[in-house]
Amino acid sequence: MSSRRVVYVVSNELVKYASLLPSNRNRSLIVHSLVKAFGLLGDLQDDGQGACVRVIRPYPAGARDLTAYHSRDYVEFLLNPETTSSLLANSSGHAEYGLEEDCPPFKGLPEYARLVAGASLAAATALRDGHADIAICWDGGRHHAHKSQASGFCYIADCILAILAMKRASIPSQPYPRKPRIMYLDLDLHFSDGVSQAFWSSASVRAGGAVPQVLTLSIHHAAPGFFPASPLASLPNVEDASFDPFTLSIPLAKGASGTTFARIWPAVERAKDAFGPDFVVVQCGVDGLAGDPNGVWNWSLGDSDGSLGWCISRVCGHWKCKTLLLGGGGYNSPNAARAWTYLTSIALGHPLSLDANIPDHAAYPLYEHSFTLDVPQGNAQDQNSDEYLSEVEINDHTEPWSQ
Numbered sequence: 001m002s003s004r005r006v007v008y009v010v011s012n013e014l015v016k017y018a019s020l021l022p023s024n025r026n027r028s029l030i031v032h033s034l035v036k037a038f039g040l041l042g043d044l045q046d047d048g049q050g051a052c053v054r055v056i057r058p059y060p061a062g063a064r065d066l067t068a069y070h071s072r073d074y075v076e077f078l079l080n081p082e083t084t085s086s087l088l089a090n091s092s093g094h095a096e097y098g099l100e101e102d103c104p105p106f107k108g109l110p111e112y113a114r115l116v117a118g119a120s121l122a123a124a125t126a127l128r129d130g131h132a133d134i135a136i137c138w139d140g141g142r143h144h145a146h147k148s149q150a151s152g153f154c155y156i157a158d159c160i161l162a163i164l165a166m167k168r169a170s171i172p173s174q175p176y177p178r179k180p181r182i183m184y185l186d187l188d189l190h191f192s193d194g195v196s197q198a199f200w201s202s203a204s205v206r207a208g209g210a211v212p213q214v215l216t217l218s219i220h221h222a223a224p225g226f227f228p229a230s231p232l233a234s235l236p237n238v239e240d241a242s243f244d245p246f247t248l249s250i251p252l253a254k255g256a257s258g259t260t261f262a263r264i265w266p267a268v269e270r271a272k273d274a275f276g277p278d279f280v281v282v283q284c285g286v287d288g289l290a291g292d293p294n295g296v297w298n299w300s301l302g303d304s305d306g307s308l309g310w311c312i313s314r315v316c317g318h319w320k321c322k323t324l325l326l327g328g329g330g331y332n333s334p335n336a337a338r339a340w341t342y343l344t345s346i347a348l349g350h351p352l353s354l355d356a357n358i359p360d361h362a363a364y365p366l367y368e369h370s371f372t373l374d375v376p377q378g379n380a381q382d383q384n385s386d387e388y389l390s391e392v393e394i395n396d397h398t399e400p401w402s403q
């Protein structure tokens, strides 16, 4: 493709506060340090084949930005430094807003929420306003946050806020500009309950209406007791009352590897082709990679068919949509850094070699054992049967979208 304009969202302040996230302490610092150590944000010149990258510093989102989706009460509570400090002082949580258990209040939470939302909004706005072809925000991708509740390590629904900002784009068309179509693709190990529910509407409500602006497709692990429980996490069934052809799910069993992803990828492409998005938002959670403490999937970063890198190469190289790459889960921080560094290089059109040695930098010792970029597949067996994957292949609901 011709040269891509890529924006990468980072600032010292964002890294400082994103590194405080209790579920992912210091991950932000480790990730951005590795991207920088590989020189990906340096003076990469536009050579006509690759990309030029521009770093943008996010502004902290204000209450008005956040109430584009979140409830006013939740935002006021979340952004008030006194409420979080008083919870901290009393070592208590706040059940109504979900600020307990896996989403505890923490020092710096108001700044964290404002900066992470601001980061994803800055990325989305750069795409919407035509300043970039690909925007990268590894601190975003908090797909479990709800309108009035934190959930699953997610306090702020930056993915939803970004999609809502993109919805306001105007797409040149004859005789009048039209509204954009946005596809949200979620590759995290966990179901994107916050985002999928936000844009879900039952087929009966949709019947006869215009094609909606947003399609969500989540590929995730689902099993009894596995977070998050949601009827929308199952393989869609037209017979279900909850069926919505624009809220799609592909649950995968344990051990999912590149082989399984290569097999289901044509179904993802079919959904994309039928919907015809102008923008695609990819939540690149990396908790499905081999070596993650979740230990559920056995996905590789590498460039073999079906690897995470292969999927992102397809999106960035062939989909011809404006693309927003967000982070998400990923609890082996050095592997998250490896993955997002590699994906950054793919977005830039200059993929790094997976054999590349980790450059010497402050976090170098964290990469012990291999000291290379690759996150190879492990030994776990892929439990996605041929029979099940055939069911995914025939579970094609693109027909009703034909326009």
Ligand SMILES: [Zn+2]
Pocket: 188, 189, 190, 285, 287, 328, 329, 330
């Ligand atoms: Zn996850």
